Amino acid sequence: MLDEEARTEGFNEMALKFSEYYKGKIQIFPKVPVRSLEDFSFWYTPGVAAVSRKIAENADNSFEYTGRWNSIGILTDGTRVLGLGNVGPEAAMAVMEGKSLIFNVLGAVNAVPIPIRVRTRDEFVSVARALEPAFGGFNLEDIESPKCFFILEELQKSLSIPAWHDDQLGTASITLAGLINSLRIVGKKHEDTTVVLFGSGAANIATAHLLMAAGFRGENIIICDSKGILHPEREDMDQLMLNNPWKYRLAMITNGERRKGGPEEAFRGADVVVSAAKQGPGTIKKEWIRSMDRDPIIFALANPIPEIWPSEAREAGARIVATGRGDFPNQINNSLIFPGVFRGVLDARAKGVNFKVMVAASYELADYVKEPTEEKIVPTMEEWEIYPRVASAVAYETASQGLARRSGSKEHFLKVATEMIENNRRVYERMLSEGLIKPLPGTVRK
Incomplete structure (x- = not known):
């Protein structure tokens, strides 16, 4: 564990050193030839007026005559950044630049980091709607829960371009991919698999819905948060119905056994644990893993410190262990x-x-x-x-x-x-x- 902690600190030191040296990870660079000043006559005025008139005839022409077709905005308010929490939009910029770098290097996507200073979820939605004409899609990032659910839902209903919240949808998608192959290895079927979602923030709420869309049975999904297992009779249901209807609806359709209690009861006999809870180590106990069904599958996805070190999870009997880090096997990463x-x-x-x-x-x-x-x-x-x-x-x-x-x-x-x-x-x-x-x-x- 000391080696793992020292490696993490080494990455922190390099990140500070290199970020100060380069002063930003991305830049804007022309993609068209400029051979003389005359070329600006068609790249800009007067020729560009014809392009504007063409787009004015039909806004969808902007996808054919401008870079909108390959540009997205990375929108954040900085209220839930990595494992740091609410650090504000300025501090979030470093993460958004990193996201932009990955978009471009791996997907050839022009991604513009846009940290915004907004106070409410409605202000966030208004800013996104105002920016829509500039982009072919929005990647929402590092927004606190449950605000992120409302923002994504509203933007998906009102925009004519895709809105994707990577902390929800990206994490859910890579998690599903990892589970597909994990279950192939241990020889278990989706419809027969009991999955514990440990933590009920943005990632696991979306994961629950995606698992059901992929053939997992809702009654075999058990969601456990800091107050224990989610079930319809839990004492905070009225509050959830008002303040977090997304979580409330899942309480109604998951946990068919109506299990009650805490992590000990949730883990018992389960096939899979997908954890998006607080950083560890020690958040997941060895004895909980030992109580699971044969060939336990543990996804400990907290960053930068997983809820349990992979070596400890394997000592407790886990057959397959995944984390969010690239320096361990089986990185479950949105990238x-x-x-x-x-x-x-x-x-x-x-x-x-x-x-x-x-x-x-x-x-x-x-x-x-x-x-x-x-x-x-x-x-x-x-x-x-x-x-x-x-x-x-x-x-x-x-x-x-x-x-x-x-x-x-x-x-x-x-x-x-x-x-x-x-x-x-x-x-x-x-x-x-x-x-x-x-x-x-x-x-x-x-």
């Missing part, structure tokens, strides 16, 4: 999902996204691992081929659901996404090799 999802919705010029689209993305990701093992249930971020594959599955399913402005075969969308991502990678690698992007301080460029 495997969201670049491909947004590549897909942008290629389809999508108007929205739903749970069926997310299930398709999760299966595409899981199926990429041809022979899953206890140490490899999902791909890694280095296997870049997964991103065009997820993109094609998302674009095709979006079109099938009637949510797209463009249609095509899965093969067509795979070709489009692959070309986009490959071209972007070539440009980026060329900039690195020629020193246009400075090497890390203290290293020599190869």
